[in-house]
Amino acid sequence: MAPSPNLSRRSFLVGSVLFAGGAALAGCTSDPLNKNSGAAGGAKVTLNQWYHAYGESGTQQAVQRYAQEFTKANPDIAIKVSWIAGDYETKLNSAMLTADAPDLFEIGDFRYQNVKNGLLAPLDDIVDPVKGDFSKAALDTATVEGKIYGVKTIDDVMMLYYRKSVLAAAGVKPPTTFAELLDATRKLTTSKQKGLYIGTDGVGEAATLLLWSSGADFFDASGKKVAFATPEAVAAIAGLKQLHDTGGLLQGYPTDWSDPGAFSDNATAMQWGGLWSLPDIKKALGDDFGVVPWPKFGDAGRQVARVGGWYQLANAKSKNLDAAKKFVNWLWIQQADLQKDWCVKYGFHIPARKEVAAQTTEFSSGAAKDAVTISQQNGLSYSGLWNKASATLFLQAATKIANGQADPAAELGDAAKRAQAEVDKQLA
DSSP states (O other), X not given: OOOOHHHHOOXXXXXXXXXXXXXXEEOOOSOTTOOOSSOOTTOSEEEEEEEEOOOSTTHHHHHHHHHHHHHHHXXXXXXXXXXXXXSHXXXXXXXXXXXXXXXXXXXXXXOHHHHHTTXXXXXXXXXXXXXXXXOHHHHHHTEETTEEOXXXXXXXXXXXXXXXXXXXXXXXXXXOBHHHHHHHHHHTOOSSOEEEESOTTSOTTHHHHHHHHTTOOSBXXXXXXXXXXXXXXXXXXXXXXXXXXXXXXXXXXXXOTTSSHHHHTTSEEEEEEEGGGHHHHHHHHTTOOEEEOBOBOSTTOOOBEEEEEEEEEEXXXXXXXXXXXXXXXXXXXXXXXXXXXXXXXXXXXXXXXXXXXXXXXXXXSHHHHHHHHHHHHHEEOOOTTOOHHHHHHHHHHHHHHHTTOSOHHHHHHHHHHHHHHHHHHHHO
C-alpha cells in the first residue's frame, strides 16, 4: 500500500462493536482479541471483522453501519467490528495464529506467505461471476497458483501530476516517453521552481516505475525467479542517474511524494503522487493541473501507474467460513451504493469494480476521470512474493545508482541474488 497521509493519521482507539438484529449490542473494548461471548439477539453466528484504523473521519461509523445493514438482511449473522490502531499488520499476523483470529479482515499488502500457511480462504466462487469487472492489477496481486484469495475494495492509483499553465508557458507537452520526461524536467526548471518531484530522497518509487515502464518486472514469467537485473531492467533503472543529471529534480523537500505540498506550493511543475491528494490539489490549484501515467521507457516499454489499495479476505480456519464469505459477497460484490459510499464519502478512492467506478459521479469528469482510466488501463501492482526485505534490497541498490555511487549492472545483480534468497525462503 502506498504511504498516504490519509492512511497514516491513525488516531482512533482500538475498539469493537457487535451488531445483531441491526442494533449495537456491545460497546468498545481496548482489546482487539476480546471475543464476544456467543451470538446475541436472534443471530446463530457471530463474525469478527477487523479493519485497520483509517484516518478519514466517518470511516469507523461507516463500517459499523454496513454491518448493521447486513444483519438486517441476514438476521442469523451478527457482525463484531474491530477497529485496530497501531501496527495493524503485525497485530493481525499475531492474531491469526490464535483461536481468537478474525473471521474477516482487510489487508493492504497481500502476502504470499499467508496463502502458503493456509490462513486464507479462496474466494473464486465470489469473484468469478464478476471477474471481468476488476482490473488485472487488482486480480494479479491476490492470485496464487490460479486461485483468488482477496476481493479488492478500493483502488489507490499513483500517477504523475503536472501544472497545465506551467507546461504550456514552457512549450512542453505532458511526457509520454522517458526521453520526453528528461526534456520536460530540464525545461520546466527555473530559479524558483524545479521540474519534477519524485520524493525527498530523489528516488521514491521511480526505480519501480522505470522497471515496469521498460516492459520488465520484478519476477520472470514463472513468478518465482527475480528478474530485475536483466540487461533491459538495468538500462531502465539506470535512468535514475539521468534524471538526477538533468538538475531538475526537487530533493530534500519537507514532505515526501505522498503529500501534495511540493506541487500545490509551486515548488515543482510535475510530481509523482497519489489519488488521495487530488481533492487537496484541486482546492489549491482549481483546474490548472492534469494527470498522466509514468512515461514508457524504450521502444518496448509501456506507460504505467502503480495501484495500491485494500483487500477483504476470509480466514480459512474460521468456523463460520460460509457466513464470512456471504458477508464479503454481500458488501463488496452486491452493494454498489455502499462501495461508492466507502470510496468517496470519507476519502477519495476509486471503487475497485469498474462498473461501480463508472457509476460514481465524483469520477465522471476532469482529472478524476483520467485517474480512473489510468488505474484501469495502466495500473500495475506488486506480487505477493515481493516482501519488505526484497523491496529494501532493491531500493538500496536504486539509491546508489541514482547518486552515481555504483555500477548499475553490478549493484542490481548483487541485489537480485539476495532478493532471490528472500523469495526462496518463502517458497521453501
